[in-house]
Amino acid sequence: MENLLAGLEMLARWDVMLALLVGSVGGVIIGAIPGVGPAVAIAILLPATFSLDPIVGLTMLLGIYGSSMYGGAIPAVLINTPGTAVNALTSYDGFPMTERGEAHRAVSLAYSASFWGGIFGILCLILLSPVLAKIAPMFGSREIFLAALLGVILVILAHRGQIFAAGMLAMFGIFLQTVGLDAVTYSQRYTFGLSFLSSGVNLVVVVLGLFALSQAFLLLLEPDSSPDAKPVKGRLGVGFKELLKHKRVATVASSFGVILGMIPGTGEFTAQFMSYTYAQKTSKNPDSFGKGSPEGLIASEAANNAVPAAAMIPLLALGIPGEALTAMMLSVFYVHNVIPGPQLFQNNIDLVYGLYFALIALNVIVMIFLVFSTNLLTKIIRVPTRFLGVMILLLSFVGVYSLRNSLSDCMIAAGFGVLGLILKRLNLPIVPIILGMVLGGIMEVKLRSAMPRLKTPLDMIDRPIAAIIFGMIVLVLLLHMRTLIKEWRAHQPETDHDMHDSQMR
Amino acid sequence: MSRIKTLQALFKRYRRPGDIVFAWLALIVSVLLLSQLADQTAWRSGGKLFAQPRFWPAVSLGGMTVFAALHLLGSALSERLHGRWHEVGLWAASFEYAVWFIAYASVVPYAGYLPATMIFAVALTVRAGYRRPWAILAAIGSAISVVLLFKPLLRVNLPSGLIYDSLPEGLRQIMLTYF
Numbered sequence: 147m148e149n150l151l152a153g154l155e156m157l158a159r160w161d162v163m164l165a166l167l168v169g170s171v172g173g174v175i176i177g178a179i180p181g182v183g184p185a186v187a188i189a190i191l192l193p194a195t196f197s198l199d200p201i202v203g204l205t206m207l208l209g210i211y212g213s214s215m216y217g218g219a220i221p222a223v224l225i226n227t228p229g230t231a232v233n234a235l236t237s238y239d240g241f242p243m244t245e246r247g248e249a250h251r252a253v254s255l256a257y258s259a260s261f262w263g264g265i266f267g268i269l270c271l272i273l274l275s276p277v278l279a280k281i282a283p284m285f286g287s288r289e290i291f292l293a294a295l296l297g298v299i300l301v302i303l304a305h306r307g308q309i310f311a312a313g314m315l316a317m318f319g320i321f322l323q324t325v326g327l328d329a330v331t332y333s334q335r336y337t338f339g340l341s342f343l344s345s346g347v348n349l350v351v352v353v354l355g356l357f358a359l360s361q362a363f364l365l366l367l368e369p370d371s372s373p374d375a376k377p378v379k380g381r382l383g384v385g386f387k388e389l390l391k392h393k394r395v396a397t398v399a400s401s402f403g404v405i406l407g408m409i410p411g412t413g414e415f416t417a418q419f420m421s422y423t424y425a426q427k428t429s430k431n432p433d434s435f436g437k438g439s440p441e442g443l444i445a446s447e448a449a450n451n452a453v454p455a456a457a458m459i460p461l462l463a464l465g466i467p468g469e470a471l472t473a474m475m476l477s478v479f480y481v482h483n484v485i486p487g488p489q490l491f492q493n494n495i496d497l498v499y500g501l502y503f504a505l506i507a508l509n510v511i512v513m514i515f516l517v518f519s520t521n522l523l524t525k526i527i528r529v530p531t532r533f534l535g536v537m538i539l540l541l542s543f544v545g546v547y548s549l550r551n552s553l554s555d556c557m558i559a560a561g562f563g564v565l566g567l568i569l570k571r572l573n574l575p576i577v578p579i580i581l582g583m584v585l586g587g588i589m590e591v592k593l594r595s596a597m598p599r600l601k602t603p604l605d606m607i608d609r610p611i612a613a614i615i616f617g618m619i620v621l622v623l624l625l626h627m628r629t630l631i632k633e634w635r636a637h638q639p640e641t642d643h644d645m646h647d648s649q650m651r
Numbered sequence: 652m653s654r655i656k657t658l659q660a661l662f663k664r665y666r667r668p669g670d671i672v673f674a675w676l677a678l679i680v681s682v683l684l685l686s687q688l689a690d691q692t693a694w695r696s697g698g699k700l701f702a703q704p705r706f707w708p709a710v711s712l713g714g715m716t717v718f719a720a721l722h723l724l725g726s727a728l729s730e731r732l733h734g735r736w737h738e739v740g741l742w743a744a745s746f747e748y749a750v751w752f753i754a755y756a757s758v759v760p761y762a763g764y765l766p767a768t769m770i771f772a773v774a775l776t777v778r779a780g781y782r783r784p785w786a787i788l789a790a791i792g793s794a795i796s797v798v799l800l801f802k803p804l805l806r807v808n809l810p811s812g813l814i815y816d817s818l819p820e821g822l823r824q825i826m827l828t829y830f
Contacts, residue, residue, distance in 0.1 A: 194805040310725055314677060314718035321684070321711035328704040333693035335708055336684070359752065363745040366779055532779040536790065539752055540772055540797055547756055548807045556756035560749035567745045571738065572667050582711075590707050597702055 153499025156201055157507065165202045169209020170508040171515055176210065177217030178523045180227045180373060181365055181534055184214035185357040188474050190545040192350055200482030201497065205504045207478055211471050212264065212454045212505055213512045219256040219447060220520065221527050224249060224375040229527075232453075235418050235446035242438035250378045254385030255440055256447045257516050259396055262389060263448035264509040266400035267407065267455030272502055274459065279495070282463040282488040284611050288599075290487070291592035292606075292615040293466050294585040297410030299619060301581045303626050304416060312578045315569075319582020322347050323590070330594065342554040349477055349583055351546055353470070355559035356576050358542040360566025365535030367567075372531070375524040392444050395425045399445040403452025408459045410468035410581075421449035455505055462486050462498055466588065470577045473584040666729055669738030674723040681716040688712065751775060763812025764802060765830035768794045803829040 157163065176187040187210050195203030218229030223240030236256060243252035285293070298316055305312035325336045326346030337343040389396060399421035406417040425445035426435045435442045460466045465487035467473040479486050490498060516523075546559045569576050600606060607616040692705040700706060751771070759767045772794035776786055801807040815826045 194801060194807050197806055197808075310718050310722035314681070314715050314722055317711045317715035317718060321708060321715060324708045324711065328693075330702075331693065331695055331698075331704045333695075333704045334691070335693075335704060336687070336691045338691065359749075363748045366748050366775075367741060367744055370780060530781075533776065533781065533786070533789070536772060536775045536779055537793055537797075539748065539775065540755075540768060540794065543752065543755055543759075544797070544801050544807055544809070547759065548801075548809055551760075551808065551810055553753075553756055557753055560752045563752070564742065564745050564749055568669075568673060568742050571741065572670055572673055574673075586707065586711065594702050597699055 149495045150499055152496035153501075153503055156496060156500035157205075157503050159201075161199070161202050162205055162504075165198070165206035166209050166504055166507055167511060169206040170213045170511045171209075173210035173213030173508075174217035174512055174515060175523065175526060177214030177229045178220045178527050179217075179529065179534065180221050180225075180229050180527065181361060181531060182538065183230045183357070183361075184210050185353070185470055185474070186361055186538065187214070188471060189350065189353045189358050190541045192353075192474060192478060193545055193548040195478060196481050200479075200484050201500060203482060204475075204478060204484075204501065207475060208501065208504055209508045209511075211475065212508045215447075215450050215454075216257065216260050216512050216516060217523065219260065220253065220523055221373060221375060223252045223256055223443075224378070224524065225373050225527075227373060232415060232418065232450045233446075234415075235422050236443060236450075238422075238436050238446070239439045239442035242436070243440075243443070246438055248438070249376070250380040251385070251388070251440075252438075252443060253378050253520060254380075255388055255443050256385075257513060258385035258389040259399075259444040259447035260451040261509055261513050262396045263400045263403055263451035264455070265506070266397065266448070267404050267452035268502060268505045268509070270404045270452075271455045271459060271505075275491075275498065275502075278459065278463045279491040281611075282491050284609075285464055285488050286609070287592040287596035288606050289609070289611045289615060290464055290466065291589055291596060292612055292619065293410070293460070293464055294588040294592065296615055296619050296622070297460075297466055297468065297581065297585050298589075299622060300410055301578050301585075303622065305575050305578070308574060311574045315575065316578035316582040319579040319584075320586030320589075321582075322352065322579070323349075323583045323587045342552070347558060347583075348549060348555065349473070349580070350549055351555045351559045352562050352583065353474060353580060354542050354545045355562025356566035356569075356579060357470075358538055358545065359559055359563025360570055360576075362535045362538035362542060363563055363567045364570055365531045365538070368531070370530055370532045372529070373527050375527055377521040377524055388440060389444060392441055395421075395428075395441050396444050396448045398424055399448035400452040403449040404456040407453035407456025407468065410460055410466055410585075417449040417453055418446050421445040458501070458505075462490055462501075463488070465490075467581065467584055470580045473580050476584060666726065666732060667738070668732045668734040669742070670732070670735075671723070671726040672735055672739055674719070674726040678716070678719040678723050681712060681719045685712040685716050751778075759812070760810045761813050763815055763826065763830060764809050765795070765798045765826075766812065766814070768798050798830060 172187065173184060176182050176184060188207050191207065191210070195206060198206070214230055215232055218233035219236050219240065220229060222228040222233040222237040224244055226237050226241040228234045228237050240252045240256060243249065298320075302309060302313045302316050323346070325343060327333075327344045328335055334344065402421045402424070403417040406420070422435075422442060422445045425441045426432050429435065429439070429441050431439065457468050457472045460468055461472045461476060465476065465485065467476045476486065484490070484494065484497065542559070543556070546556050549555060566576055596606070607613045688705065688709055692708050694703060694705050755767060755771045758771075762770070769791055772790040773787055776790040781787070802809060811827045815823055818826060
């Protein structure tokens, strides 16, 4: 109880509240502009938060992370262009509703479902915390190594139809984190005699290049357009009443979001897809899905908004990020000398509770903001795309250069910008590179520290949790092999993978 | 025959034009990097395999090469898509904006953050095809807002311009501190 109060106390500061407000409102606006995802915004703001207090910087970025999907629903519903990649399924049913003249109903339902999902995710996180606090200390070096390995395998396998590319890019990420001076043996690795490579390739520089600069280049190269969203008329609070008629769909979708959010490498997209399929299968009107079904809209929005809170579970308890945004959050924690992992729950539980309350507060702030300002947002998303590209390019500079005032970093970021553009054009995933970098670093450190206690390779899995994670790795691989063999036998044609547009996250 | 077809189907993927060019480039880069393994990493005698500084570069580059080869195989076995060189041309065109970015970063320590941002915002806006006065004004306004947000407000670590030294004393102090 005193931990809860200490957590609340942490938030009761004007600078924390201001950061939360700026983060949440900024996140909604950023999410609403097609082409600028939360990843771009977090990457740009990351260095700016270095000078702030840990809790202030963290709540601001958490605000952006948790609120961007609310904003992303607006263009998905109104102009059939998802603001963030994870709102893709929202447009399936949201836009047909707009075409039928029910834009107000669709937007209102999307907000309500998002709120339901968001709060459900946080409640699960709070309820699971005592369990996590008990289990997390059981994770030693070998368990964390195996969990990170599971994360790498899952992020590769989650990209169905692009597994070879995802594998290649994840391995590239793992390689990138090895570049520079090895901290244990003091030997140079792949520096080619260049002094600026000795300090390694910075994660923030890679993130800014792959997400922000690539997006700027893409917007500047493609034909100019200006999304035209019509204003929405009517009260936006009415969606809650309709949502209550579909409580079951909303709750099951949120549960999918929580479960898949906790598993590294899977995230919003899979959660959304599974919830949508569930909603369609159990609906009385399955034929209306894709043609403006409120249940489809609810399933998609409730699922994706339950993910951020759930994704914080492996991040806070084990220090393992499940997707690109939590990977960036991890670097924020490190910069502020808050090391997520088993010790966090023992030593800094008040900070953990503070973050939970911040998540609840941001959902409330965003709902209030959206009820009053949706029409203002429809004007903001009309920014011409090329002009947006110019702005992202200028903002990316702040993110890269303020890290260590290095021109070499800017050149590396520009190089990754071109690589990111190529990957986006080819519809290949970017996330495996980022997760490869972060999880690769964790694997290297944890395997090294586990080594002295291992006499035979079997010692790696002689503890219960290590054995369970190892069992999960084997199971995941076997299940994947089974699916492959089934597909081979059934001569199934490859489905369209355009939906797997995870790179904008 | 049908067996070959199914094997092909297994390796086929959803692709876009230019995929095979990227697949070749990725394989070449992977092989080149892997070939430098002995040269660019060290091997400590007596140390365990998993603790060697060479271990993770070898694992990652080995994996990268295998996956890149499979990716290329998948691309080669899928039907040909037209427009690959047009796509490669677009990738090459993006280098122009990479140069813009590096040029902007090189100019800031000399011209100062505010002047450099304003100049580049206007120049890039014109380059992007906007000619109307409102667009230029919007670029200037946005540039000033960005600078105000990051330099005086968030106190982000950015160098002050060398050019500021030639300003009169009072103005010089203001520019050095805030812009």
